[in-house]
Amino acid sequence: MKLTVEISKYPLQENYIDAIRGFIDELATYDKVHVITNTLSTQLFGDYDEVMAALQACIRWSFEKYGKVVFVCKFLHGDLRPE
Numbered sequence: 001m002k003l004t005v006e007i008s009k010y011p012l013q014e015n016y017i018d019a020i021r022g023f024i025d026e027l028a029t030y031d032k033v034h035v036i037t038n039t040l041s042t043q044l045f046g047d048y049d050e051v052m053a054a055l056q057a058c059i060r061w062s063f064e065k066y067g068k069v070v071f072v073c074k075f076l077h078g079d080l081r082p083e
Contacts, residue, residue: 002055003045007071008072
């Protein structure tokens with residue numbers, strides 16, 4: 001099954017840009033998950049299990065590295081990657 005996730009991260013700290021970039025860079029280490037970023041959010045595309053595993057690991061990593069962070073996610077069935 002394919003999955004699309006739109007995620008926004010809101011670090012609760014002054015140096016928020018490094019926390020956001022770090023999270024995106026960590027997601028990019030998962031070669032089976034396609035990542036697209038823009039100024040408002042990051043989109044993930046791929047196999048359900050692979051996307052969820054990457055997301056779970058990266059959220060945990062982010063909490064451990066940066067502390068308090070708010071994540072807002074939308075999950076959509078299918079690969080809705082723009083053509």
